[in-house]
Amino acid sequence: MIRRLTAFGFGLLFGLGLLLSGMTDPDRVKAFLDFTGDWNPALALVMGGATATAMPLFAWIKRRNRSIMGDPLAMPSQRVIDARLVVGSAIFGLGWGMAGICPGPGLVMAGHLAPGALVFVGTAILGARLAECLPRRRAEVTPVYSGTQRVLP
């Protein structure tokens, strides 16, 4: 129960951060991505601020090796930079650039009951199902978010 409450709380905080940051406004996102037009660099501070905040905290949590609840840390185990990573990220970038919205802000705006965001989230789930139909590399292991937890080496 506590784990659900904390997950809900940090999801809420994450969402409020997205709202404040401007990431939920597709016009701002496109203005940030439009380097050759009227460029609005504000959103660079979102990823910059988030990474700068999380980096020391992540390092500290990783040294502890376990969550405060005593659970092992479920860290991504993949290390290889391969075609899947590049092609997948390129397809994602195409989708993000087209509409100026990515999955997090999409979910937040779906909670705001924006019809476009509800459509976006629905088709994003479809897209994820489609990706799961593709053949996987033999070396690929259990997905990070499966039920089994992965302990850091």
Add this chain to the structure above:
Amino acid sequence: MTIILDPTQLADSLAGGVIIGAAASGLLFFNGRIAGISGILASATRRGAAAWQWAFLAGLLAAGAIAGLAGQHLPQGLTGQSLPLLAGAGLLSGLGARIGGGCTSGHGVCGLARLSPRSLVAVLVFMAVAAATVFVRRHVL
């Protein structure tokens, strides 16, 4: 090319970013989980989803619901876009994020914070392609 610098937007973006970084750190500290939203969304909608995944997604939805209840208007940039375009963008985002193993949150925030070379490559690729997409739609087509 002109650069638009709006002090309020810059401050809000930085503050929002710090809050996002704190939320991602909190999820790792309390739940031992990485806040990769496309991955959580994909897992939560499969059989055998974990309760924390639904709780996290509910938190994101609740943030939007609170904004709505507080009377915040939907951005014109969202309501002004056609549903078929948003459907196509959603499909590509979901597909690409699952093939590439993450999106702006998983690779962009958590991956960079973990100093993952994989995530750095992913971020550079999706930023470049997204910028190219905006360039083509705004200045070519």
